[in-house]
Amino acid sequence: MGRKKLEIKPIENKSSRQVTFSKRRNGLIEKARQLSVLCDASVALLVVSASGKLYSFSSGVKGIRVSCQSMNICSKLEESNVDNVSVGSLVQLEEHLENALSVTRARKTELMLKLVENLKEKEKLLEEENHVLASQMEKSNLVRAEADYMEVSPGQISDINLPASGVKLFQIYAAWDSSSGGCGIGGIFSGNNLKRIPNLSEPRSHVSSALMAEAIAVRLAVVTSVYSNVRSLAVLTDSLSLVSLPKKEATQPELFGIMFDIYHALSYFDRISFHFISRTFNGEADLVAKSALTLLSVNSSVGG
Known part of the structure; x- marks a missing residue:
């Protein structure tokens, strides 16, 4: 005759219930220990009796600290009647x-x-x-x-003025005479353009300084390029101080009006740059500027 299957339901008899609890608790703890050993598993087991006593087992579980007494007190507080808690x-x-x-x-x-x-x-x-x-x-x-x-050499000028880049060059020079206050402006335009811009050769009188003369030459080159519908331009001048002004969008009191005209004209270009060139490599513009200054001196002598 086989073993009778036990019906799972609450045990009414208190003594029988306590005996069953003790046996099954020990068996459960033993099974947990076996599971830990056989499977190399971390097992933690907590059992609280009907009276509020706590039984625990842990194997391979780090960092678990259980206070049986605290758990016992907490289990009492969870009951509906806490009047019996001391x-x-x-x-x-x-x-x-x-x-x-x-x-x-x-x-x-x-x-x-x-x-x-x-x-x-x-x-x-x-x-x-x-x-x-x-x-x-x-x-x-x-x-x-x-x-x-940097000083732009003839080879570097050719690199700037490559046909593929579409950039046009304006090499300018201003020859200023401190004794008379006159200056001659010379500008040489180069680039692949169907309509070539004529060279600049213009005398000016009553110019206060060499920097003022060079600024007038730069303005004339920029404005001439705008009216000639040049969209990409590289302006070459031998005035290092003047080259730095457009880059910083700065000005000097004596050049305020001239620099204002230059800054206003910059928006018409798709691309524009200002470079320093030594007089050694700017001989043609130098020659044109000095010719204009000489012409101004001759006219002044004749008029006088």
Whole structure:
């Protein structure tokens, strides 16, 4: 005769219920231990009796700390009637809760401090990265500026004026006579253009300085190019100070009106640049400018 299957339902007899609890609890703990050994598994088991007693088993589980006494008190508090809980038990529970709260707060503070440290490290790395990028940009700008201010040689002029680029060149020079205040402006236009712009050769009187004379020449070159429908232009001048002004959109008091005209004309171009060229490589414009100055001197002598 086979073993009779036990019906699963609450055991009414208190003594029988306690005996069954003890036997099955021990069997359950043994099964948990076997499972841990056979399967190399981490097992944690908590059993609370009807009277509120706590039984536990753990194998391979780290960081689990269970206070049987606290669990026992908590199980009593969960009951509908807490009148039987003693003052001592409540005080003890309060102490446990305060300890747990202190541990939680300490852990929270520790994690927050670590987070702050990590953020500070990231901020430091970002600042260093920004510093490196700023240095690279500054070096790049200096290199670009130095390249713009470098003396342009005939070979480099040919590179700027490549047919594929569509850039037209205007080499200008202003010859100024400090004794008379007169100047001659010379400009040589070059580039692949169906309508060639004639060379500039224009005398001017009552010019206050050599820089003023060069600024007048630059303005004349830019305005002439605008009226000739030139969209891409490279202006070459031997005045390093004047070359730097359009790049910074700066001006000087004596050049205010002239630079205003130049800045206003820049918007008409698709591309425009200003380069420094030595007089050594600007001989043709120099010759035209001096010829204009000589003509001004001759006319002044004749008029006088």
